[in-house]
Each structure stands twice: as structure tokens, then as C-alpha cells.
Amino acid sequence: MSADLALALPAHLPADLPLQAWGQTLQLLVELGGTAAFALSGVMEAARKRLDPVGVCVVGCLAAFGGGTVRDLLLDQRPFFWVSHESTLWAVLLLCALSMLFLRDRHFSITERAMLWPDALGLGLFTAAGVHQSIAADMPALVTVLLGVITGTFGGVLRDMVCNEIPAVLKDHRPYALCAFAGAWLCLGLVALGLPGWISVLACVALTAGSRGLAVRR
Amino acid sequence: MSADLALALPAHLPADLPLQAWGQTLQLLVELGGTAAFALSGVMEAARKRLDPVGVCVVGCLAAFGGGTVRDLLLDQRPFFWVSHESTLWAVLLLCALSMLFLRDRHFSITERAMLWPDALGLGLFTAAGVHQSIAADMPALVTVLLGVITGTFGGVLRDMVCNEIPAVLKDHRPYALCAFAGAWLCLGLVALGLPGWISVLACVALTAGSRGLAVRR
Amino acid sequence: MSADLALALPAHLPADLPLQAWGQTLQLLVELGGTAAFALSGVMEAARKRLDPVGVCVVGCLAAFGGGTVRDLLLDQRPFFWVSHESTLWAVLLLCALSMLFLRDRHFSITERAMLWPDALGLGLFTAAGVHQSIAADMPALVTVLLGVITGTFGGVLRDMVCNEIPAVLKDHRPYALCAFAGAWLCLGLVALGLPGWISVLACVALTAGSRGLAVRR
Numbered sequence: 001m002s003a004d005l006a007l008a009l010p011a012h013l014p015a016d017l018p019l020q021a022w023g024q025t026l027q028l029l030v031e032l033g034g035t036a037a038f039a040l041s042g043v044m045e046a047a048r049k050r051l052d053p054v055g056v057c058v059v060g061c062l063a064a065f066g067g068g069t070v071r072d073l074l075l076d077q078r079p080f081f082w083v084s085h086e087s088t089l090w091a092v093l094l095l096c097a098l099s100m101l102f103l104r105d106r107h108f109s110i111t112e113r114a115m116l117w118p119d120a121l122g123l124g125l126f127t128a129a130g131v132h133q134s135i136a137a138d139m140p141a142l143v144t145v146l147l148g149v150i151t152g153t154f155g156g157v158l159r160d161m162v163c164n165e166i167p168a169v170l171k172d173h174r175p176y177a178l179c180a181f182a183g184a185w186l187c188l189g190l191v192a193l194g195l196p197g198w199i200s201v202l203a204c205v206a207l208t209a210g211s212r213g214l215a216v217r218r
Numbered sequence: 219m220s221a222d223l224a225l226a227l228p229a230h231l232p233a234d235l236p237l238q239a240w241g242q243t244l245q246l247l248v249e250l251g252g253t254a255a256f257a258l259s260g261v262m263e264a265a266r267k268r269l270d271p272v273g274v275c276v277v278g279c280l281a282a283f284g285g286g287t288v289r290d291l292l293l294d295q296r297p298f299f300w301v302s303h304e305s306t307l308w309a310v311l312l313l314c315a316l317s318m319l320f321l322r323d324r325h326f327s328i329t330e331r332a333m334l335w336p337d338a339l340g341l342g343l344f345t346a347a348g349v350h351q352s353i354a355a356d357m358p359a360l361v362t363v364l365l366g367v368i369t370g371t372f373g374g375v376l377r378d379m380v381c382n383e384i385p386a387v388l389k390d391h392r393p394y395a396l397c398a399f400a401g402a403w404l405c406l407g408l409v410a411l412g413l414p415g416w417i418s419v420l421a422c423v424a425l426t427a428g429s430r431g432l433a434v435r436r
Numbered sequence: 437m438s439a440d441l442a443l444a445l446p447a448h449l450p451a452d453l454p455l456q457a458w459g460q461t462l463q464l465l466v467e468l469g470g471t472a473a474f475a476l477s478g479v480m481e482a483a484r485k486r487l488d489p490v491g492v493c494v495v496g497c498l499a500a501f502g503g504g505t506v507r508d509l510l511l512d513q514r515p516f517f518w519v520s521h522e523s524t525l526w527a528v529l530l531l532c533a534l535s536m537l538f539l540r541d542r543h544f545s546i547t548e549r550a551m552l553w554p555d556a557l558g559l560g561l562f563t564a565a566g567v568h569q570s571i572a573a574d575m576p577a578l579v580t581v582l583l584g585v586i587t588g589t590f591g592g593v594l595r596d597m598v599c600n601e602i603p604a605v606l607k608d609h610r611p612y613a614l615c616a617f618a619g620a621w622l623c624l625g626l627v628a629l630g631l632p633g634w635i636s637v638l639a640c641v642a643l644t645a646g647s648r649g650l651a652v653r654r
Contacts, residue, residue, distance in 0.1 A: 046606075054613045055606030069510075074287075076296050078512050086576040140304040157380070162593070164602045166382045170264075170273030177272045292505075294514050358522040375598070384600045388482075388491030395490045 034122025039064035039092045040115055042159045043099045049163050053100060059159055060096040066158035071130050071151045075137050116216050124208030127152035127180040128201040131187045141188060148184035153177050175215045183208030252340025257282035257310045258333055260377045261317045267381050271318060277377055278314040284373035289348050289365050293355050334434050342426030345370035345398040346419040349405045359406060366402035371395050393433045401426030470558025475500035475528045476551055478595045479535045485599050489536060495595055496532040502591035507566050507583050511573050552652050560644035563588035563616040564637040567623045577624060584620035589613050611651045619644030
């Protein structure tokens with residue numbers, strides 16, 4: 001079963017089947033934006049912890065690819081996103097190197113504030129991606145939703161665990177995983193209603209990123 | 219090989235083959251008791267660390283399902299217990315919500331003391347489940363025993379790692395993994411002697427939970 | 437695909453295909469040396485953290501087998517090294533027991549200094565093993581190199597995470613993963629040039645261990 005899936009779903013999002021209408025270019029653009037935002041959050045965490053350059057790159061990659069990799073491990077799906085799209089691995093390493101140079105001169109606070117929206121966008125998109133992968137793998141409803149949340153949040157969990165912190169998502173007291181949880185149920189519901197995939201992705205991203213953005217604004 | 223196993227062993231315990239005589243109802247009851255005890259330990263740890271509600275649920279689920287999931291990852295077996303028995307996932311989330319309400323009013327010490335016996339029972343049962351799964355997967359003897367111990371203890375290890383603690387099982391200086399280790403060897407030995415599965419499970423649970431109970435009493 | 441691989445590559449290194457000429461005895465000896473060095477590093481870390489005997493054994497095994505296990509999980513390869521070579525598991529547990537007795541009487545500093553070279557050797561050899569496994573699994577270039585680095589370093593990362601430390605490899609500011617990174621590229625390059633496997637392994641070990649040894653000397 002999983003072997004068939006691996007053939008049918010070579011990419012992060014099940015692009016061939018329900019998302020055709022959405023446009024692969026737009027999809028890839030937003031996905032790369034999410035990956036970049038998560039990678040940046042890893043780089044900043046690593047810099048705050050005074051890790052060396054290797055540490056910055058490792059934490060950046062964990063934050064960017066960790067959520068999707070944990071989901072694929074649980075679903076027993078190969079290849080991983082960073083294996084089938086090796087170029088994103090290069091891009092994240094380059095981003096880590098560039099932001100190390102950049103962070104040496106600037107204050108963190110500016111970047112951290114600017115990062116909230118791309119991070120919220122990435123959360124929404126990764127959640128939608130996880131939900132669609134789980135639907136394709138025939139998971140039950142709650143498992144589907146939780147795998148969506150795991151895809152969106154476990155990059156940050158691994159980032160914080162490696163940096164010897166309690167994961168921010170577990171103790172922040174501002175909704176983060178909850179936004180992804182709501183978005184994942186919406187996404188699953190719209191797919192169950194028979195709507196095309198791109199509508200469910202857009203709705204999930206809008207609800208997740210929107211509620212997260214509102215929660216942070218206050 | 220692993221594909222056949224996944225078909226032959228849809229549940230946590232290889233219920234069809236050697237445990238038939240034991241009664242599926244009793245088995246499921248005790249297993250759910252163990253899951254609940256481990257989930258409670260996660261909730262209490264999370265509450266002590268002042269995690270938010272999301273954190274309480276995540277740590278509760280990690281403690282309840284972490285050990286079996288790590289074992290299934292290592293054995294390359296799907297579906298996980300919480301996928302094939304989605305209702306336990308709902309139950310653990312509900313338990314987390316209820317205990318959050320409950321813990322707000324009560325002291326921890328009472329619950330913690332009351333938890334020692336179900337936790338010891340859960341340890342014994344999860345260890346036996348791990349040993350039986352590994353035997354079914356044709357693992358060598360020491361690997362079988364260690365996978366039994368991993369099934370019993372890694373929920374707690376993941377719980378403590380996420381909460382930024384050194385896992386209690388590694389530094390407690392009271393036997394815990396050792397009890398599971400002894401029980402796993404006993405379980406493996408009885409199966410090797412050709413005794414029916416339910417005897418080996420009962421003996422493993424009795425030795426593991428009994429020795430753990432004695433160790434904690436003192 | 438991965439099922440064929442598991443049959444074709446029962447051992448840690450793809451010994452049948454490109455390494456025949458190198459001699460299996462020498463290979464196994466050096467590999468066991470690396471495993472022992474990493475296990476020792478785990479034991480010492482655990483002792484420094486005042487873990488109990490169970491903790492010492494767990495951290496020792498994580499350090500010795502963690503890197504290869506993470507790589508095999510990511511490549512979806514079974515059986516693990518410690519499953520197909522169960523004797524190494526016994527050996528590492530014995531080593532942990534012996535070194536617990538030994539460390540009670542001696543100072544750490546002597547052993548720690550003596551460990552640097554076997555650790556560097558182990559890093560080089562595990563990196564080469566990871567690169568060869570990834571090549572056999574048809575991974576792209578950068579993924580191959582990173583899986584080599586992961587094989588060499590993630591035992592130490594897991595060791596430090598369980599001991600509630602930021603992994604040394606991420607904050608040491610002395611090259612460690614970088615040595616493995618350089619060695620992995622060299623190993624990949626030599627294989628791509630069509631040279632026999634044992635030359636690439638030797639070159640990778642020489643570059644990795646050599647540069648690491650120099651970095652530590654200063």
C-alpha cells in the first residue's frame with residue numbers, strides 16, 4: 001500500500017490528484033515560503049543559543065524539514081520532500097549561511113516580528129499538506145487531523161528540543177497548534193464534502209494563518 | 219516480510235495467535251488501563267511544568283503511545299495502535315481534558331501515589347506486548363527483550379525529553395527498566411518453552427509489576 | 437525497492453559489493469572500534485550526569501547505535517546493524533558494565549583524552565558507511581553526504597539530547613561535523629570516479645579522522 005503511495009505521491013503535496021487546478025507554481029512558491037520561514041526561525045533560535053555554524057545549519061534544517069519528515073516516517077512514505085526536491089536542501093543551507101552573515105549586524109527583534117506572518121502562513125500550508133497526505137493514506141479522521149498538526153508544528157518542536165528548550169508550542173499559552181487543529185478539521189471537512197483540493201487548502205491556510213495572526217497581534 | 223506482519227497483526231498485541239485463550243476483553247481492559255496510567259503520568263508532568271492545554275495533550279499522548287510507536291517504527295510495522303484503534307486516541311485526549319479540570323482543584327501527591335500501581339501494571343503489560351510483537355517479527359533474543367523494555371519505558375522517556383528533563387527511568391536509581399528487563403526475559407523464556415501466550419503475558423505482568431511495586435513500596 | 441536493498445545489504449557496510457577487496461576482518465575490526473569508542477563516550481556522559489546503571493547502558497547504546505539507526509530509519513532499511521549483528525549489542529552492554537566498574541576508581545580526564553582518536557576514527561568510519569549505504573539506495577548527492585554526516589554524528593546528538601544537553605556537535609565551535617562533511621564529499625567523489633569502494637572508505641576515514649585529530653590537538 002505504502003509502496004503504491006510513494007509512487008503516486010512523489011512530492012510533498014499530492015499535486016497530481018486533487019490540486020491540479022490550483023497551479024503547481026503557486027503551490028511550490030507558497031510551500032517554499034513556509035519552508036524558508038521555518039528555516040529562519042531555526043537559524044534565529046540557534047543564534048540565540050550561540051551555536052556554531054554547523055549547529056545553525058542543523059537547527060535550520062530540522063525546523064524546515066522536521067515536521068514533514070516525522071509525518072512521512074509515521075505514514076511510512078518515501079522519498080522525503082528533501083530527497084525528492086534536493087534543491088530545497090541546498091536552498092535552506094544557503095539561507096542559513098546568508099542569515100548567519102546578516103544576523104551578525106542586525107538586531108533580532110526586527111526579524112522576529114517580520115517572521116510572524118510567514119511563519120503563520122507556513123503553519124497553515126504545512127498543515128494542509130499533512131492533511132492531504134493522510135487522506136491519501138486512508139487514515140481515520142482524528143489521525144488525519146493530528147498528522148496535519150504534526151506536519152505544521154513538529155519542525156518547531158524538534159528545533160526547540162535540540163536547543164534544550166521546552167517546545168514553544170507546548171507552553172506559549174497563545175494558540176498555535178490550536179489554529180492548525182481548527183484548520184485541519186476545516187480542510188478535512190471540505191474534502192469530505194467533495195470540494196476540490198485547492199479550495200480545502202486555501203480555506204485551511206486562511207483559517208490557520210488568519211487565527212494565528214490574530215492571536216499574535218493582540 | 220513486514221507487509222505480511224502488518225496484515226497478520228493489526229492490533230497492539232498479536233491477539234489472533236497465541237493470546238486467543240486469554241480473552242480479548244480482559245486483554246483490552248488491562249491494556250487500556252496501562253494506556254490511561256501512562257497518559258495520566260504525562261498530564262501530571264505537563265501540569266508540573268506549567269505547559270498550556272496543547273502541551274498537556276501532546277505530552278499525555280506521547281507518554282501513552284510513545285513506547286509502542288517507537289517499537290513499531292523500529293520493527294517497521296504499520297498501522298500503529300492509535301491508528302487502528304482511533305477510539306483510544308479520542309479517549310486519551312478526553313482524559314487529558316478531564317484531568318486538567320481535575321488537577322486544578324486537587325493536590326498532585328494523592329494522584330501520584332495512586333498512580334504507581336496502574337503505572338507498574340501498564341509497564342508490565344506494554345513490555346509483554348512488545349516481546350510478543352518482536353517474537354512475531356522473528357527478532358533475536360536480546361533484541362526481543364530490549365524491544366519489550368523500549369515499549370514499556372519509551373513513552374516516559376519521550377515525555378521527559380519533551381519536558382526538558384533527563385528521563386526519570388535513567389536516573390531514578392530505583393529499578394524500573396530492570397523490572398521490565400526481567401519480565402521480558404521471563405516472557406521470552408516461557409514462549410520458547412512452548413507455553414501458550416496468555417501464560418507468558420500473565421507471568422511477565424506479574425513479575426514486572428510485582429517487582430516494581432515492591433521497589434516503590436520501600 | 438527498499439525490500440530488495442534489505443536483502444542485498446544485510447550488514448552495516450555494503451560488504452558484498454564494493455568492499456570485497458578491503459577484507460571483511462579489517463572492516464569489522466575498525467567498525468567495532470568505532471562502536472566501542474562511541475559507546476564509551478556515552479558511558480562517560482552518563483556517569484558525569486550521575487545516571488543510574490540503566491541510564492548508563494541506555495546512553496551507551498544510543499551513542500553507539502543511534503547514528504546508524506537514524507540513517508536506516510530515514511532510508512527505510514531493515515534489519516538494523518544491532519539486529520543483524522546481535523553480538524555487538526551484547527558487547528556494548530558488557531562494555532557499559534565494565535566501564536562502570538572501571539570509572540568508579542579512575543579519573544575521567546585520562547580516559548577522555550585517550551578517547552579522542554578512537555572517536556575520530558569512529559566518526560570517519562561511520563561517515564563512510566553512511567555514504568555507501570546512501571549510494572546503494574540511490575540518493576541524490578547532497579542527501580548522500582548529509583546521511584553520511586548523520587550516521588557519524590547522530591549517536592552523539594541523541595546521547596546529549598537524552599542527557600538534557602545541547603548536542604556538543606552543534607555548539608563546540610571546533611570542527612566535528614565539518615570533518616565528516618568533507619570526508620563524505622571525498623568518499624562520494626571517489627566512488628563517482630569509479631574507484632573501488634575500499635579506497636573511498638580509506639580516504640574518507642583518513643580525511644575525517646585526520647582533520648578531526650588536528651582540530652582537537654590544537
